Every structure is written in C-alpha cells, then in structure tokens.
Amino acid sequence: MTTATTPTTTTTLDTELLQALVDRLLAMADDEVILGHRDAEWTGHAPILEEDIAMANLAQDEIGHALIWYQLIEDLTGQDPDQMVYFRDAPAYRNVQMVELPKGDWAFTMLRQYLFDLYERLLLDRLLTSAYRPLADAAAKIRREEIYHYRHTSTWVERLALGTDESHRRMQAALDRLWPFAAQLFVPLSGDAALLAAGFFPAMDELRAAWQEAVHSFLTNMNLTLPQTRPVTAERDQHTHWLPILLGEMQMVARIEPDAAW
C-alpha cells in the first residue's frame, strides 16, 4: 500500500472539523479492511468455484476501497496507511462489530455483505455531493464497483431465503444474529454535527431511514422475519473478542518484519 494520491483540493479545516473528518474516514476505512479480511477467509473454501472467485474479488475490492479512505486520512494527517492497518491494536480500530464476527456459514456471509453493501451504496450516493471534494471524488470512483457487490449479494440473499427449507432456515438464523449488529453502522460519532454543517457528510438519521426502508421491504418480501432484538449501540471503539484474534492473524507477518519492503 504505497500509492499516494494527490489531494485535489487544499481546504483549510479547523481542528474540530479536521478531527471529525478523520474519525469518519477511519470508521469507513476500518469497516472495509476488516470486512475485506473476513471475505478473504473464503478463498479456497467457498461452496463452489465461481463463488470462491467472487469472494476473492469482493475482498480485494473492499481492501482497495479501504486504502482510498486511509489515503484521504494520510492527506490530512500524514499517517501511513500500512502503519494504520498493521500496527494498531484492537482498541484503536473503529470498525463496527458486525464486520469482525467470524465468517460463519454462506448465508451469514452473504447477508452480512448485503447489509453492509446497501449501507455503503446509500452512503456513497450521498457523498457524491460532499463539499469535501476528495471525498466526493472517491465516492464516484468506488460507487460503480459497489453496484456489482450489491447485485451479487442481494441475489444470493434472495436465492437462499426463497430456496430450500434448510437455506431459508440458515438465512433466518443469519438475520437473527446480524440484525442487532447492523444498527451499529448508524451510531453517531461526536463530530457528525460538524461534518453535516460543513456539508461534508450526510445526516446519519436520514441515511439510516433510507437503509431501513430498503432493507425492510427487501427482506420481508423474502419471507424473512426481522427480529425484535435490542440493537447494538456500542461506540466504535468497543469490540468483541473476535477482533484481536482477527488482527493477530492479519498483522502477524507485518509485525515480524516491520521494516520489510513489499
């Protein structure tokens, strides 16, 4: 991860707004890098060869998108993306818990990806008009790739939910498990009001409403029942015990030889 992007706008940001922007970018980057890692765990293990290839693509895309968000942070703070990914411990990560959960079965994997892809797609749509130009440019870049993800995962959710008794049961079980975690995607960060006021980020309430509407109608049409469980409202610095285990694996090689050139 060494490609530097050139900031297309040099905006003078006050300290509070800068911090708010970095916090949101880090949340987006960490979500994608951790989800990308979980997706990559399917390489060599997916149920059929086509899906093995598809998951490897999805993983590579998510990690590529993470890199773009980390580079936007680098442009603002000078932090190196490799350092951020390989040398931060779990408490410093800002991903939601949903993406750090173990990969589970195929239904779980497809549903998690679908819930995330839809969130990301709606967010990117809104970021196209961000007043922070580098963010709008990056959203335009990533959005088309995400269209392929969304189509793929929503098709799989449909196929499994309306498939056999077993596939339906597994999809419902995945929904029961994931539903409370998905709510954490919309937990506000302390700087959100500043970002909204600056026109950098959309209102998270409106984003959540759009996401909920789309998810509700899609999943209930698939004969799935949305569980009434309590949503996860933890802040993004709170993690399950799965994250340190994941990081142990993901960061091991980089930490053995911190000065190695790749």
Next chain:
Amino acid sequence: MTVQGHKTYSEATIWEALKEVMDPEIPVLSLVDLGVVREVKVTDAGVTVVMTPTFAGCPALEVMRRQVEEKLREMAAPNPKVEMVLEPAWTSDCITPEGRRKLESFGLAPPPVHGGDLAIMLNPVVRCPYCGSLQTRVTNTFGSTLCRAIYYCDGCQQAFEQFKPL
C-alpha cells in the same frame, strides 16, 4: 513545451513512449489504450505523468506506476514524476477504440460503451471474441482479476472472459 538541458522532450514524445508500457495483466494493451494516463506535463521543473486507477483494489496499479517511472528514467526524462488522481474517475469507457480491438484479438471481449447507463453496464450484449457469436451468457460477474467477468459462448461452446464494464 520543452525542457532545457539534456535532450528535448515534448509531451508528444512522452505519450508515444507510454504506448510501449503495457498493462501487466493484459500484455497487448498499453496504458494509453487502457485510458489510465490522464495527462503528461512537461515543464521547466521536469516531466510529470498523471495517472488514474482502474479498479480501486487493482494490484496492477503499483506495477503500472513503477513501469511508467522506469520508462521515464530510461528516456532520461528530467525529474520524472508519476501523480495519481481519482477525478474524473476512470470508467471502462476510457478504453480507446484501438484498445478495444486489441482486447478482442487477445481473447477478451471488450466492455460495451455505456456512458454511465447502468442497464447497459450490468446487462451488456457480449460478442464471443473467438467466433463472434452473440449467443453468449454470463457465468460469473467476477473473474480471474477485478476487471474480468466469465462468459460462456453457446456458439463455439467455449468459456471466455470479458473486460468488465465499469
């Protein structure tokens, strides 16, 4: 514009030279054919090539960047630099007509020109690069690299790959 000193370099010479830098994953296609070279700037300060990535996660990006730097050094271009920009975002429409012909001859179906229309992007009519049949169907929208989808031709009964529209 030209640079004083060693030799003279025009923007046109640099563009010509970049036509010899090939996509590491599709060796018949130059970076110019691929449409990833946005701009060549020759100023008193030196030579800068402005590039843009195809797929964000494409690992060939770093290789392309190094190849361009190497080419500039090989030409002894003064103060060679490669700059990456995201805007305007690359789409498969940036592949030149010449590039599309090369893709097809390489056995990769070229992407349709979609002009941002998602219906065309997601459901293209794809011609088999081997036999020219339009009786083809997608078997996987994800392929051996981020930019490829896998198709099957009912005409000649062979699998083939398509450069994926983006």
